[in-house]
Amino acid sequence: MPRVRIRPAHGRCVTRASTTRRYPCLPMNPIVTRFAPSPTGHLHIGGARSALFCWAFAKKNGGRFMLRIEDTDAARSSLESARGIIEDLHWLGIVNDLGPYIAQNGSIGQHDWEAGSGHPPVGEYFQAKRVPIYNKYLEQLVRAGRAYPAFESNEEIEAQRKVAVAAKQTYRYPRPAEIEYGNFNAALEARWKRAQSGERHVVRFAAPNEEIVVHDQVLGDVKYAAGEMDDFVIRKADGFPIYHFAVVIDDETMGVTHVMRAQEHLNNTPRHVALQRALGFRTPIYAHMPLIVNMDNSKMSKRDKAKFARKAAKDAMAKDKAITAASLSASTGQDEKLIAQFLSADNDSLEIAQALAKHFKVPLPEIEVWDFRQNGYLPEAITNFVSLLGWNPGLKTPDGKDLEKFDMQFLASHFGIERIGKQSSKFDRAKLLSFNADAINALPDEVFASRWRTWCEEFEPEFARVVGSADERWLLLARAVKPRAKTLRDGVRASAFLLRSDDATDFDAAACEKNLLASDRQGLSLLRTVRDRFETVGELEWTAPILHSLIEQVGQQAGTGMGPVSQAVRIAIAGAAVSPPLGESLAVLGKAASLTRIRRCFERFSA
């Protein structure tokens, strides 16, 4: 696809949400954005967009893009997930300047601020390893009378919350009367000593009783009235900081200047601002991006896979009473109890969802980057498509259409916060598919062949083995398959004829009737003519253009045109009325296999 020249659509004046809010304190330091996932699974497609925008913004402004791993939830985080997320980002072409990366030998290394960069090295980009830092600031807060240990158990709090909810009231943790805002008094000191002595406790932030205004670059000023915020927990009983606390400290100590994240975090921001003020930190520039939601307006979540599999199972059960949790357990090998729980939505086990999907042969919705990769989507199609969810370049192509096809380089030079929209966008898979098809078609044949092959070797090894190791064979197949592949996996589907055994004798009945047997077995007779001609073709002449013109000639001589001849040959070699173009198909198959297949076809219909 030719890269189009672009021109600005309109002289749009960029004043929204006051771009005058420049970062006030460190004018010499570079812009730093960050993507800070929690390593509890694969990279979510929404996370990929957040990362992409952060990356693009940093690139556009000559800044740095940082990756930080928020693994303070000890129970759910895993190093394996962190590794997966880093790999997913890398695959998409979103490479971080700061924070963890995967080295050649597979170990995890970290890019850090180098000497002379204007920022001291931060050392650790995994939050779980920064606990001493959080504790230092925590103590500072306690001694300033802005945080205090609290000793209620989780259960007690939970019970109080239930009462409040039952009474249709918002639960707010009531600050103990003995705690004096901003004063490290005797009562607080006593609590602190109790906590230090090892008694189980959490630490709560003494929230300020003042209005907080978040100056958001996308949404404008968002006001939160005084008294809205309660004394939320900043350190858990297990000693790990709570998200809000860790984020604020990290953004400060890591030099983050711009926080761009999804709108679901908007209501967290006043907490962050309050914390920053209490700690004497700067407030970074915030930009909250619209959410990406499903077509039915629900939030796009990993649980959608469970929902989807559950629905498929229930639909099947409604049709066939013989299907039960027990029968499903028997056929999927999953635990019956877990399946029963899964069906009644008591758990959302991914494993069971996948097993059921496989059993009922329904594809699960792609939610994570890995899903898309596995299903044959190209990273450039994903980043292009996803960048248009909640942002657009506002440019036109020379023929006056909206510019919407572009690459990472373009994003890195054109991205800006001022063109981020406010409303959430639905994730339209059909359009993504179209982008993917276009991206595939934009690839030169050789490039497509090589990328398709690499993908097949990873995700369709059996197919890759059948195609073999010869580059020419891959190229030949790739050429035939490219225009009919919206995904790399489609390419394999389109090549199904290759997987067919040369000795197979099953042929699509309707297709045979129409193309071989109808009109007094006209198709078979055409096939015989073609076969006779094929036999005279030398091994070296067995090429797509020669075979194509040969079929064409037979059609002309028979007065039928190419169509009927083609269909007869197609059924003989593919067993069905659909296959890639015949010349290429026959060439990939080779002379011997092609003739064997035709012979089997005659054997099948000789009776």
Place this chain on the structure above:
RNA sequence: GGCCCCAUCGUCUAGCCCGGUCCAGGACGUCAGGUUCUCAUCCUGAAAACAGGGGUUCGAAUCCCCUUGGGGUCACCA
């Protein structure tokens, strides 16, 4: 329920900030044709939207207000 955000074709969106060039443009999808050895690709065309109601104004998709609708968030998750 409290708080917060949002509102242009089915979907992503342009236009909105700086009101007239908009009986609203593009893309995906849909439908109808065409090209073609099948399936696709490709080409042409069509249907399809300013949530509703009030203002302001000579004039509103664009500015203001209300209503309605949608969403987010209220954890010892992030």
